[in-house]
Amino acid sequence: MAELHIIGQIVGGSGFPQTSLFCKWGVHTGGAWRLLSGLKEGQTQVDIPQTGDMAYWSHPIDLHYATKGLQGWPKFHLQVWHQDSFGRCQLYGYGYCHVPSSPGHHRISCVTWRPLGSWQEQMAQIFVGGGPQLRSPDLVYSGADRYRLHTEAMGTVELELGIITRHFDKYGVES
Amino acid sequence: MAATNPSVFLLTVNGQIEGATFPEYDNLYCKYCFVYGHDWAPTSGLEEGITQITCKGSQSSHRLIWNFPLETTFKSTNPSGWPQLVVSVYGPDVFGNDVVRGYGATHIPFAPGQHTRTIPMFVPEPTWKLQKFTSWLLGRRPEYTDPKVVAQGEGREVTRVRSQGFVTVSFHIMTKDMKKLGYDTGPSSPTHAHSATSGWSTEEQPYKV
Numbered sequence: 001m002a003e004l005h006i007i008g009q010i011v012g013g014s015g016f017p018q019t020s021l022f023c024k025w026g027v028h029t030g031g032a033w034r035l036l037s038g039l040k041e042g043q044t045q046v047d048i049p050q051t052g053d054m055a056y057w058s059h060p061i062d063l064h065y066a067t068k069g070l071q072g073w074p075k076f077h078l079q080v081w082h083q084d085s086f087g088r089c090q091l092y093g094y095g096y097c098h099v100p101s102s103p104g105h106h107r108i109s110c111v112t113w114r115p116l117g118s119w120q121e122q123m124a125q126i127f128v129g130g131g132p133q134l135r136s137p138d139l140v141y142s143g144a145d146r147y148r149l150h151t152e153a154m155g156t157v158e159l160e161l162g163i164i165t166r167h168f169d170k171y172g173v174e175s
Numbered sequence: 176m177a178a179t180n181p182s183v184f185l186l187t188v189n190g191q192i193e194g195a196t197f198p199e200y201d202n203l204y205c206k207y208c209f210v211y212g213h214d215w216a217p218t219s220g221l222e223e224g225i226t227q228i229t230c231k232g233s234q235s236s237h238r239l240i241w242n243f244p245l246e247t248t249f250k251s252t253n254p255s256g257w258p259q260l261v262v263s264v265y266g267p268d269v270f271g272n273d274v275v276r277g278y279g280a281t282h283i284p285f286a287p288g289q290h291t292r293t294i295p296m297f298v299p300e301p302t303w304k305l306q307k308f309t310s311w312l313l314g315r316r317p318e319y320t321d322p323k324v325v326a327q328g329e330g331r332e333v334t335r336v337r338s339q340g341f342v343t344v345s346f347h348i349m350t351k352d353m354k355k356l357g358y359d360t361g362p363s364s365p366t367h368a369h370s371a372t373s374g375w376s377t378e379e380q381p382y383k384v
Contacts, residue, residue, distance in 0.1 A: 005254045007282055012295070012338075022332070037255045043332035048300060050339040051198065056295035058279060060328050062212070064255040083335075087302075104286055104361020162285055164254050166357045 002168050003036075006063040006074065006099055008161035010044060013080050013112075014054035015155025016092050021055040022046040023157060024079040027063060027099070028141055030072010038063035046083045054158075061161070070173065074099040077140045078157055080112055090129045093154035096141040100163050102175045108159045113151040181352040185218070186249045186258070188283055190346035192226060194240040195264060195296070197340035200276050203239055203266040204228045205342065209247065210280070210326035212256010220247030245344075254358065258283045259326045262342050264296055272314025277340050278325045284348050288363040291345045297336040 006027075013021050026041035044057035065074065077096040081089045093112030100106040115132045116122065125131045139146065168175060192205060208223035226243040249258055264277045277296025284290040299317040301307045310316050319325065353360060 005257075007254065007257045007285070009282065039328055042328045045297075045331040045334040045336050047297060048335070048337045050337055056297060056338040058281075058295055058297070058325075059331065060259065060280065060282070060326060062255060062257065064253070102361065103359045105284065105290075162282065163361065164285060165359045168359065170357070 001066045001068060002171055002173070003166040004065045004067065004074070005164040005166075006038075006061060006065075006161055007164065008061050008105075008159065010057050010059040010061065010078075011158040011160055012047070012054050012056040012058070013155055013157045016055075016080065016082070018082055019053065019055050020046060020048045020083055020085075021092065022081055022083060023057060023059070024081065025059070026077050027074050028077060029065065029074045030069075032069035033065050033067045033072055033074065036064040036066055073101060075141050076110070076159065077137065078110060078112065079137070079140075080154070080157060084129075088129065091131060091133050094134065094137070094140045095157060097159070100161060103163050103165050105160070105162045108161060110157045110159060112154045112157060114154050116150045116152045181355055183250045183252055184353045184356055184358070185351040186251070186283070186285070187349040187351075188220075188245060188247050188249070188258075188346060189349075190245045190344060192241050192243040192245065192262065193343045193345055194229070194238060194242070195340060195342045196237045197239065197264070197276060197296075198237050199339065200266050201239070202228055202230045203264050203276060205241060205243070206263045206265070206322070207243075207245070208261050208323065209249075209258050209283075210261050210323050211249065211251075211258040212253075214253040215249050215251040215256055215258060218248045218250050220245075222247065245346075254285070257285065260294075260344065261322055261326050262294060262296075262344070263322045263325075264340070264342065268311070268314055270314055274314060274316045275318050277338075277342070278319060278322055279342060280326045281344070284346055285350070285360045286363055287348050287350055287360075289345070289347050291343065294342045294344065295338050296340040296342060297338040300335045300337045302335060 023044045044059040047055040075098045080093040095110045095112035097110040117132045205226045226241040229239045261280045279294040279296045281294045
Protein backbone atom coordinates (compact mmCIF):
# COMPACT_ATOMS: atom_id res chain seq x y z
CA MET A 1 0.00 0.00 0.00
CA ALA A 2 1.19 3.47 -0.73
CA GLU A 3 1.63 5.88 2.14
CA LEU A 4 1.41 9.62 2.49
CA HIS A 5 2.77 11.82 5.27
CA ILE A 6 1.51 15.35 5.75
CA ILE A 7 3.81 17.23 8.12
CA GLY A 8 3.49 20.96 8.59
CA GLN A 9 1.50 23.65 10.28
CA ILE A 10 -1.40 26.01 9.92
CA VAL A 11 0.62 29.21 10.11
CA GLY A 12 -2.05 31.87 10.54
CA GLY A 13 -4.72 34.02 8.97
CA SER A 14 -4.81 37.57 7.67
CA GLY A 15 -7.11 39.91 5.82
CA PHE A 16 -10.08 39.52 8.16
CA PRO A 17 -12.05 42.49 9.55
CA GLN A 18 -10.65 42.01 13.04
CA THR A 19 -7.92 40.00 14.72
CA SER A 20 -8.42 37.69 17.73
CA LEU A 21 -9.06 34.74 15.44
CA PHE A 22 -9.04 30.98 15.73
CA CYS A 23 -9.48 28.26 13.17
CA LYS A 24 -11.35 24.96 13.25
CA TRP A 25 -9.80 22.58 10.74
CA GLY A 26 -10.30 19.08 9.49
CA VAL A 27 -9.02 16.77 6.75
CA HIS A 28 -11.49 14.92 4.53
CA THR A 29 -10.52 11.91 2.44
CA GLY A 30 -12.21 9.38 0.21
CA GLY A 31 -13.03 5.79 1.07
CA ALA A 32 -9.74 4.29 -0.10
CA TRP A 33 -7.70 6.21 2.48
CA ARG A 34 -6.97 5.05 6.00
CA LEU A 35 -5.57 7.27 8.75
CA LEU A 36 -2.71 5.46 10.47
CA SER A 37 -1.66 8.11 12.96
CA GLY A 38 -2.26 11.75 13.78
CA LEU A 39 -5.30 13.87 14.46
CA LYS A 40 -7.40 14.71 11.45
CA GLU A 41 -9.28 17.58 12.97
CA GLY A 42 -8.80 20.15 15.63
CA GLN A 43 -9.07 23.73 16.69
CA THR A 44 -6.25 26.23 17.00
CA GLN A 45 -5.65 28.68 19.81
CA VAL A 46 -7.04 32.19 19.71
CA ASP A 47 -4.35 34.66 18.69
CA ILE A 48 -4.39 38.41 19.25
CA PRO A 49 -1.37 39.84 17.43
CA GLN A 50 0.39 42.70 19.09
CA THR A 51 1.28 44.38 15.81
CA GLY A 52 0.22 43.75 12.27
CA ASP A 53 -2.78 42.15 10.75
CA MET A 54 -1.83 38.48 10.71
CA ALA A 55 -2.94 36.18 13.52
CA TYR A 56 -0.39 33.39 14.04
CA TRP A 57 -1.53 29.96 15.17
CA SER A 58 1.48 27.72 14.29
CA HIS A 59 -0.76 24.71 14.73
CA PRO A 60 1.22 21.50 14.03
CA ILE A 61 -0.12 18.93 11.59
CA ASP A 62 1.32 15.40 11.45
CA LEU A 63 -0.81 12.89 9.55
CA HIS A 64 0.05 9.47 8.20
CA TYR A 65 -2.30 7.94 5.61
CA ALA A 66 -2.23 4.61 3.78
CA THR A 67 -4.13 4.37 0.53
CA LYS A 68 -5.22 1.91 -2.12
CA GLY A 69 -6.29 4.49 -4.67
CA LEU A 70 -5.85 8.08 -5.77
CA GLN A 71 -9.53 9.08 -5.58
CA GLY A 72 -10.54 11.12 -2.62
CA TRP A 73 -7.14 12.78 -2.20
CA PRO A 74 -7.08 14.51 1.21
CA LYS A 75 -8.30 18.05 1.50
CA PHE A 76 -8.23 20.54 4.32
CA HIS A 77 -11.42 22.33 5.26
CA LEU A 78 -11.20 25.34 7.53
CA GLN A 79 -13.52 27.60 9.47
CA VAL A 80 -12.11 30.86 10.75
CA TRP A 81 -13.87 32.33 13.78
CA HIS A 82 -13.46 35.56 15.68
CA GLN A 83 -13.60 35.60 19.49
CA ASP A 84 -14.18 38.92 21.19
CA SER A 85 -13.12 39.96 24.67
CA PHE A 86 -16.34 38.61 26.17
CA GLY A 87 -15.74 35.16 24.74
CA ARG A 88 -18.45 35.30 22.06
CA CYS A 89 -17.57 33.63 18.76
CA GLN A 90 -18.57 34.79 15.30
CA LEU A 91 -17.93 33.05 11.99
CA TYR A 92 -15.49 34.83 9.73
CA GLY A 93 -15.02 32.41 6.88
CA TYR A 94 -15.10 28.95 5.38
CA GLY A 95 -12.37 27.66 3.09
CA TYR A 96 -10.87 24.50 1.74
CA CYS A 97 -7.73 23.48 -0.12
CA HIS A 98 -6.37 20.21 -1.46
CA VAL A 99 -3.30 18.73 0.17
CA PRO A 100 -0.45 19.06 -2.38
CA SER A 101 0.21 15.94 -4.38
CA SER A 102 3.93 16.35 -5.06
CA PRO A 103 6.49 15.57 -2.37
CA GLY A 104 8.33 18.49 -0.85
CA HIS A 105 7.62 21.66 1.03
CA HIS A 106 4.68 23.84 0.00
CA ARG A 107 3.25 27.17 1.11
CA ILE A 108 -0.45 27.41 0.48
CA SER A 109 -2.78 30.38 0.82
CA CYS A 110 -6.31 29.19 1.34
CA VAL A 111 -8.96 31.79 0.53
CA THR A 112 -12.12 32.01 2.61
CA TRP A 113 -15.68 33.21 2.14
CA ARG A 114 -18.67 33.87 4.34
CA PRO A 115 -22.38 33.41 3.57
CA LEU A 116 -24.22 36.67 3.02
CA GLY A 117 -27.72 37.10 4.37
CA SER A 118 -30.50 39.45 3.36
CA TRP A 119 -29.96 43.18 3.83
CA GLN A 120 -31.84 43.07 7.14
CA GLU A 121 -29.47 40.36 8.37
CA GLN A 122 -26.47 42.36 7.23
CA MET A 123 -27.73 45.40 9.10
CA ALA A 124 -28.21 43.32 12.25
CA GLN A 125 -24.76 41.85 11.80
CA ILE A 126 -23.17 45.30 11.96
CA PHE A 127 -24.74 45.99 15.34
CA VAL A 128 -25.10 42.63 17.03
CA GLY A 129 -22.71 40.33 15.21
CA GLY A 130 -23.51 36.76 14.27
CA GLY A 131 -24.67 36.01 10.78
CA PRO A 132 -25.76 33.02 8.72
CA GLN A 133 -23.79 29.79 8.92
CA LEU A 134 -23.91 26.64 6.81
CA ARG A 135 -26.12 23.92 8.21
CA SER A 136 -23.84 21.17 7.00
CA PRO A 137 -20.16 22.02 6.64
CA ASP A 138 -19.68 19.49 3.80
CA LEU A 139 -20.66 22.23 1.42
CA VAL A 140 -17.28 23.81 2.02
CA TYR A 141 -15.42 21.12 0.07
CA SER A 142 -18.12 19.84 -2.27
CA GLY A 143 -19.50 21.50 -5.34
CA ALA A 144 -23.05 20.22 -5.17
CA ASP A 145 -25.82 22.77 -4.47
CA ARG A 146 -23.41 25.68 -4.24
CA TYR A 147 -25.46 27.69 -6.69
CA ARG A 148 -27.96 28.50 -3.97
CA LEU A 149 -25.38 30.38 -1.91
CA HIS A 150 -24.63 34.08 -1.95
CA THR A 151 -21.32 34.79 -0.26
CA GLU A 152 -18.81 37.53 0.40
CA ALA A 153 -15.02 37.31 0.28
CA MET A 154 -13.03 37.21 3.50
CA GLY A 155 -9.32 36.83 4.30
CA THR A 156 -6.74 34.10 3.65
CA VAL A 157 -5.28 31.34 5.78
CA GLU A 158 -1.63 30.40 5.28
CA LEU A 159 -0.54 26.77 5.56
CA GLU A 160 2.94 25.31 5.30
CA LEU A 161 2.71 21.65 4.38
CA GLY A 162 5.44 19.14 3.77
CA ILE A 163 4.53 16.02 1.84
CA ILE A 164 6.40 12.72 1.98
CA THR A 165 5.20 9.87 -0.19
CA ARG A 166 6.19 6.24 0.02
CA HIS A 167 6.00 3.53 -2.65
CA PHE A 168 4.15 5.78 -5.07
CA ASP A 169 6.66 4.93 -7.79
CA LYS A 170 6.14 1.21 -7.19
CA TYR A 171 2.53 1.63 -8.23
CA GLY A 172 3.51 3.72 -11.23
CA VAL A 173 2.19 7.02 -9.90
CA GLU A 174 4.07 10.09 -11.04
CA SER A 175 3.76 13.18 -8.86
CA MET B 176 29.47 -1.75 5.57
CA ALA B 177 26.34 -0.25 4.05
CA ALA B 178 23.27 -2.33 4.80
CA THR B 179 21.44 -3.43 1.70
CA ASN B 180 18.11 -3.44 3.48
CA PRO B 181 18.16 -0.71 6.08
CA SER B 182 15.39 -0.63 8.63
CA VAL B 183 16.02 2.86 9.98
CA PHE B 184 16.78 6.16 8.33
CA LEU B 185 18.80 9.00 9.79
CA LEU B 186 18.18 12.72 9.85
CA THR B 187 21.09 15.06 10.53
CA VAL B 188 20.31 18.62 11.57
CA ASN B 189 23.06 21.22 11.47
CA GLY B 190 22.00 24.75 11.98
CA GLN B 191 21.80 27.74 14.21
CA ILE B 192 19.29 29.83 16.06
CA GLU B 193 20.30 33.03 14.33
CA GLY B 194 18.37 35.58 16.30
CA ALA B 195 15.06 37.23 16.92
CA THR B 196 12.96 40.27 16.14
CA PHE B 197 11.01 41.67 19.10
CA PRO B 198 10.12 45.31 18.66
CA GLU B 199 9.25 45.94 22.30
CA TYR B 200 11.65 43.81 24.33
CA ASP B 201 15.40 43.63 24.86
CA ASN B 202 18.01 41.56 26.75
CA LEU B 203 16.51 38.24 25.76
CA TYR B 204 17.73 34.65 25.93
CA CYS B 205 16.30 31.60 24.32
CA LYS B 206 15.77 27.98 25.42
CA TYR B 207 15.28 25.32 22.78
CA CYS B 208 14.40 21.63 22.80
CA PHE B 209 13.42 19.00 20.27
CA VAL B 210 10.05 17.25 20.43
CA TYR B 211 9.54 14.05 18.44
CA GLY B 212 7.23 11.05 18.17
CA HIS B 213 7.52 7.54 19.58
CA ASP B 214 9.37 6.15 16.58
CA TRP B 215 12.20 8.65 16.82
CA ALA B 216 15.33 8.69 18.92
CA PRO B 217 18.27 11.10 18.98
CA THR B 218 21.57 9.39 18.28
CA SER B 219 23.98 12.24 18.81
CA GLY B 220 24.01 15.87 19.79
CA LEU B 221 22.13 17.77 22.44
CA GLU B 222 18.37 17.70 22.71
CA GLU B 223 18.04 20.98 24.54
CA GLY B 224 20.00 24.05 25.49
CA ILE B 225 20.03 27.70 26.50
CA THR B 226 21.56 30.57 24.56
CA GLN B 227 23.35 33.63 25.84
CA ILE B 228 21.56 36.86 26.79
CA THR B 229 21.68 39.35 23.96
CA CYS B 230 20.55 42.90 23.40
CA LYS B 231 19.83 44.95 20.32
CA GLY B 232 22.74 46.45 18.47
CA SER B 233 23.12 50.11 17.67
CA GLN B 234 22.75 49.64 13.90
CA SER B 235 19.62 47.53 13.55
CA SER B 236 16.88 48.67 15.81
CA HIS B 237 14.81 45.48 16.12
CA ARG B 238 17.28 42.66 15.63
CA LEU B 239 18.76 40.48 18.38
CA ILE B 240 21.49 37.95 17.49
CA TRP B 241 22.26 34.65 19.24
CA ASN B 242 24.12 32.68 16.53
CA PHE B 243 23.59 29.55 18.63
CA PRO B 244 24.69 26.20 17.10
CA LEU B 245 22.38 23.22 16.65
CA GLU B 246 23.88 19.84 15.79
CA THR B 247 21.74 16.78 16.30
CA THR B 248 21.14 13.49 14.53
CA PHE B 249 17.94 11.46 14.83
CA LYS B 250 17.07 7.94 13.72
CA SER B 251 13.62 6.60 13.02
CA THR B 252 11.60 3.94 11.24
CA ASN B 253 8.67 6.19 10.36
CA PRO B 254 8.28 9.86 9.38
CA SER B 255 5.30 10.22 11.73
CA GLY B 256 6.25 12.32 14.71
CA TRP B 257 8.86 14.20 12.66
CA PRO B 258 10.96 16.27 15.12
CA GLN B 259 10.00 19.80 15.91
CA LEU B 260 12.21 22.52 17.33
CA VAL B 261 10.46 24.23 20.26
CA VAL B 262 11.85 27.64 21.14
CA SER B 263 11.02 29.77 24.20
CA VAL B 264 12.32 33.28 24.68
CA TYR B 265 12.68 34.92 28.09
CA GLY B 266 13.72 38.35 29.25
CA PRO B 267 13.54 40.80 32.16
CA ASP B 268 10.54 43.02 32.71
CA VAL B 269 10.53 46.53 34.14
CA PHE B 270 11.02 45.27 37.70
CA GLY B 271 13.84 42.85 36.84
CA ASN B 272 11.83 39.60 36.97
CA ASP B 273 12.52 36.96 34.33
CA VAL B 274 9.34 36.58 32.29
CA VAL B 275 8.48 34.67 29.14
CA ARG B 276 8.40 36.71 25.94
CA GLY B 277 7.35 34.03 23.48
CA TYR B 278 6.90 30.36 22.65
CA GLY B 279 7.10 28.92 19.17
CA ALA B 280 7.68 25.69 17.31
CA THR B 281 8.52 24.58 13.80
CA HIS B 282 9.04 21.22 12.12
CA ILE B 283 12.58 20.40 11.08
CA PRO B 284 12.61 20.58 7.27
CA PHE B 285 12.88 17.21 5.59
CA ALA B 286 14.28 17.97 2.15
CA PRO B 287 18.08 17.88 2.17
CA GLY B 288 19.69 21.25 1.74
CA GLN B 289 19.61 24.65 3.32
CA HIS B 290 16.45 26.16 4.80
CA THR B 291 15.60 29.24 6.82
CA ARG B 292 12.52 29.40 9.01
CA THR B 293 10.98 32.42 10.71
CA ILE B 294 9.01 31.22 13.72
CA PRO B 295 6.27 33.48 15.14
CA MET B 296 6.43 33.76 18.93
CA PHE B 297 3.35 34.01 21.15
CA VAL B 298 2.59 34.29 24.87
CA PRO B 299 -0.50 33.08 26.73
CA GLU B 300 -2.76 36.02 27.38
CA PRO B 301 -4.69 36.58 30.60
CA THR B 302 -8.40 36.76 29.95
CA TRP B 303 -9.30 39.80 31.96
CA LYS B 304 -7.76 43.20 32.53
CA LEU B 305 -7.29 42.95 36.29
CA GLN B 306 -5.29 39.75 35.90
CA LYS B 307 -3.17 41.46 33.25
CA PHE B 308 -2.41 44.31 35.62
CA THR B 309 -1.54 42.13 38.62
CA SER B 310 0.65 39.86 36.56
CA TRP B 311 2.50 42.89 35.18
CA LEU B 312 2.93 44.25 38.68
CA LEU B 313 4.10 41.04 40.33
CA GLY B 314 6.09 39.67 37.40
CA ARG B 315 4.15 36.40 37.41
CA ARG B 316 2.91 36.11 33.85
CA PRO B 317 0.96 33.13 32.56
CA GLU B 318 3.42 30.47 31.41
CA TYR B 319 3.17 26.94 30.14
CA THR B 320 4.31 24.41 32.75
CA ASP B 321 5.97 22.40 29.99
CA PRO B 322 6.99 24.30 26.84
CA LYS B 323 6.67 21.09 24.82
CA VAL B 324 2.92 21.69 24.80
CA VAL B 325 3.59 24.17 22.02
CA ALA B 326 4.52 21.31 19.70
CA GLN B 327 1.18 19.56 20.08
CA GLY B 328 -2.15 20.26 18.51
CA GLU B 329 -4.47 18.94 21.20
CA GLY B 330 -5.88 21.12 23.92
CA ARG B 331 -5.18 24.37 22.16
CA GLU B 332 -8.76 25.39 21.70
CA VAL B 333 -9.04 26.85 25.18
CA THR B 334 -5.94 29.03 25.09
CA ARG B 335 -5.80 32.68 24.14
CA VAL B 336 -2.43 34.02 23.05
CA ARG B 337 -0.77 37.16 21.77
CA SER B 338 1.88 36.97 19.07
CA GLN B 339 4.65 39.50 19.51
CA GLY B 340 7.88 38.60 17.74
CA PHE B 341 9.79 36.21 15.50
CA VAL B 342 12.81 33.93 15.85
CA THR B 343 14.90 33.10 12.79
CA VAL B 344 16.50 29.67 12.54
CA SER B 345 18.53 28.27 9.68
CA PHE B 346 19.01 24.57 8.98
CA HIS B 347 21.25 22.38 6.85
CA ILE B 348 19.58 18.99 6.50
CA MET B 349 20.99 15.63 5.45
CA THR B 350 19.14 12.34 5.41
CA LYS B 351 20.38 8.80 5.00
CA ASP B 352 18.51 5.81 3.60
CA MET B 353 15.15 7.51 3.20
CA LYS B 354 15.10 6.70 -0.51
CA LYS B 355 16.13 3.08 0.14
CA LEU B 356 13.13 2.70 2.41
CA GLY B 357 10.86 4.02 -0.33
CA TYR B 358 10.27 7.56 0.94
CA ASP B 359 10.22 10.47 -1.49
CA THR B 360 10.74 13.83 0.13
CA GLY B 361 10.68 15.93 -3.00
CA PRO B 362 13.43 17.94 -4.61
CA SER B 363 16.38 19.08 -2.52
CA SER B 364 16.06 22.72 -1.73
CA PRO B 365 18.15 25.18 -3.74
CA THR B 366 20.66 27.13 -1.66
CA HIS B 367 19.29 30.11 0.26
CA ALA B 368 15.72 28.90 0.05
CA HIS B 369 13.93 31.31 2.35
CA SER B 370 10.61 30.58 3.88
CA ALA B 371 9.58 33.77 5.61
CA THR B 372 6.25 33.32 7.29
CA SER B 373 5.57 36.95 7.91
CA GLY B 374 5.04 40.15 6.09
CA TRP B 375 7.55 41.77 8.39
CA SER B 376 10.48 39.35 8.30
CA THR B 377 13.80 40.93 9.08
CA GLU B 378 14.47 44.13 7.24
CA GLU B 379 18.20 43.51 6.87
CA GLN B 380 19.89 40.25 5.89
CA PRO B 381 23.31 40.73 7.38
CA TYR B 382 24.31 37.17 8.14
CA LYS B 383 24.20 35.20 4.90
CA VAL B 384 25.94 31.86 5.26
